[in-house]
Amino acid sequence: MAFPYNEKVLEHFRHPQNVGKIEDADGKATEGSPACGDMVAVYIKVDPETKVLNDVKFESYGCASNIATGSIITQLAKGKTLSDAKKITWKQASDELGGLPAIKAHCSVLAVEGLRAAIRDYEERHGLVTEREPTTEAVIKRRLRHVMNPLRGLDVVRTDLIKEIEVKDGVVRIVADLAADHQFAPVIKADIAEKIESLWDVKQVVIEFVG
Numbered sequence: 001m002a003f004p005y006n007e008k009v010l011e012h013f014r015h016p017q018n019v020g021k022i023e024d025a026d027g028k029a030t031e032g033s034p035a036c037g038d039m040v041a042v043y044i045k046v047d048p049e050t051k052v053l054n055d056v057k058f059e060s061y062g063c064a065s066n067i068a069t070g071s072i073i074t075q076l077a078k079g080k081t082l083s084d085a086k087k088i089t090w091k092q093a094s095d096e097l098g099g100l101p102a103i104k105a106h107c108s109v110l111a112v113e114g115l116r117a118a119i120r121d122y123e124e125r126h127g128l129v130t131e132r133e134p135t136t137e138a139v140i141k142r143r144l145r146h147v148m149n150p151l152r153g154l155d156v157v158r159t160d161l162i163k164e165i166e167v168k169d170g171v172v173r174i175v176a177d178l179a180a181d182h183q184f185a186p187v188i189k190a191d192i193a194e195k196i197e198s199l200w201d202v203k204q205v206v207i208e209f210v211g
């Protein structure tokens with residue numbers, strides 16, 4: 001069988017650039033791929049005046065394609081403004097890598113979405129989001145699709161971990177089908193809170209475990 005990766009992909013996989021965590025990141029996001037259940041975390045440092053990405057780092061819990069794409073998009077994004085970095089596409093990342101096997105497209109999509117979500121996180125925290133969609137149950141559900149259920153390696157919505165979502169007067173109540181003292185409960189709780197709290201019209205997030 002021919003090896004699926006070209007030299008450039010392998011080079012970025014073996015020696016990925018910008019790997020790691022930025023402790024005092026201005027924006028961060030963890031994205032999970034619905035296709036394979038893998039995850040990527042992206043951290044950004046932003047110049048408050050120029051809105052230029054001074055630093056971009058990533059941690060990948062995915063495959064070689066994901067690591068290589070993380071390496072290339074962090075390189076592409078560094079030094080760009082937020083709005084230019086948002087325009088980086090997975091196709092561009094894949095082209096830059098000299099092409100990825102078609103079956104691996106979702107891996108580069110995951111890395112690019114991680115970058116976009118980290119930018120979005122920064123924008124939300126700094127009041128830069130202009131189109132203010134009111135938070136509804138559907139919005140919460142969409143966000144929760146990016147929270148992994150570590151028990152199953154897929155998101156908490158598709159694994160039916162979320163039993164109830166209620167949005168009322170800025171208070172979001174989420175009921176999860178897991179014992180409150182389960183070893184993963186604190187992680188899942190923190191992940192959910194992180195994804196929901198930054199929404200502009202959310203005042204409080206209440207997460208209940210009823211397993």
Ligand code: FES
Nearest residue numbers: 036038062063107
């Ligand atoms: Fe999951 Fe590539 S197979 S990120």
